[in-house]
Amino acid sequence: xxxxxxxxxxxxxxxxxxxxxxxxxxxxxxxxxxxxxxxxxxxxxxxxxxxxxxxxxxxxxxxxxxxxxxxxxxxxxxxxxxxxxxxxxxxxxxxxxxxxxxxxxxxxxxxxxxxxxxxxxxxxxxxxxxxxxxxxxxxxxxxxxxxxxxxxxxxxxxxxxxxxxxxxxxxxxxxxxxxxxxxxxxxxxxxxxxxxxxxxxxxxxxxxxxxxxxxxxxxxxxxxxxxxxxxxxxxxxxxxxxxxxxxxxxxxxxxxxxxxxxxxxxxxxxxxxxxxxxxxxxxxxxxxxxxxxxx
Numbered sequence: 001x002x003x004x005x006x007x008x009x010x011x012x013x014x015x016x017x018x019x020x021x022x023x024x025x026x027x028x029x030x031x032x033x034x035x036x037x038x039x040x041x042x043x044x045x046x047x048x049x050x051x052x053x054x055x056x057x058x059x060x061x062x063x064x065x066x067x068x069x070x071x072x073x074x075x076x077x078x079x080x081x082x083x084x085x086x087x088x089x090x091x092x093x094x095x096x097x098x099x100x101x102x103x104x105x106x107x108x109x110x111x112x113x114x115x116x117x118x119x120x121x122x123x124x125x126x127x128x129x130x131x132x133x134x135x136x137x138x139x140x141x142x143x144x145x146x147x148x149x150x151x152x153x154x155x156x157x158x159x160x161x162x163x164x165x166x167x168x169x170x171x172x173x174x175x176x177x178x179x180x181x182x183x184x185x186x187x188x189x190x191x192x193x194x195x196x197x198x199x200x201x202x203x204x205x206x207x208x209x210x211x212x213x214x215x216x217x218x219x220x221x222x223x224x225x226x227x228x229x230x231x232x233x234x235x236x237x238x239x240x241x242x243x244x245x246x247x248x249x250x251x252x253x254x255x256x257x258x259x260x261x262x263x264x265x266x267x268x269x270x271x272x273x274x275x276x277x278x279x280x281x282x283x284x285x286x287x288x289x290x291x292x293x294x295x
């Protein structure tokens with residue numbers, strides 16, 4: 001059977017597809033001023049490069065197929081009462097890319113300058129690849145603003161822990177992933193834990209995976225951290241990231257850092273670039289932390 005979506009499918013058709021219900025609109029930026037293009041094949045997102053049309057189509061078809069099969073692919077993290085009190089919370093939630101029952105979970109956080117959520121380039125592809133490896137991967141659609149974004153991430157982590165049995169997601173040595181603004185979110189929650197942003201008192205992540213962010217803040221208790229960035233990034237200077245990772249290493253925190261010549265901001269999975277394959281290295285890094293936890 002042919003996949004229902006192709007590169008020629010209009011974005012508006014995906015958003016309004018009844019199979020995806022009310023959450024189809026959250027697959028793309030709620031503020032359409034940050035994206036352009038009429039079809040899946042010509043989608044463009046502000047501040048991002050190297051968007052792979054085939055991956056965009058694959059993700060849209062994956063979500064639709066799971067929804068059509070009666071599987072839950074989107075979870076609200078706020079109650080109806082909370083959304084009524086703060087209508088911006090209507091535009092939040094978790095897309096779920098299911099892996100093996102009981103496997104550890106990851107939360108992927110897209111960038112977008114804390115103005116919008118660039119999930120189709122910066123978190124959906126990562127979550128899909130993680131799920132193919134058996135991990136339970138979530139992508140967070142959050143409210144604009146650094147503080148509110150971190151509050152939403154804290155709530156999301158708390159939601160996953162609270163519903164771990166129903167989600168069939170393992171909570172030991174979970175990981176937080178993020179690019180650009182999403183990388184800052186992952187780092188902040190790694191440094192201070194969910195409770196610092198209004199979430200439950202929970203363990204910090206077993207690993208933080210960051211891409212292209214100028215985040216320099218750290219603590220002596222930060223989780224093991226993997227980071228990668230392009231050397232031609234006009235937003236996040238690679239040397240800023242390198243200095244932070246060196247400081248973490250000097251504190252005895254496990255780190256891994258990669259910088260790629262000629263690569264600019266927002267390369268996502270980096271398919272077809274010098275960064276291709278970085279996500280496999282990042283998963284290896286996360287798995288090494290799992291092994292350490294078992295010792």
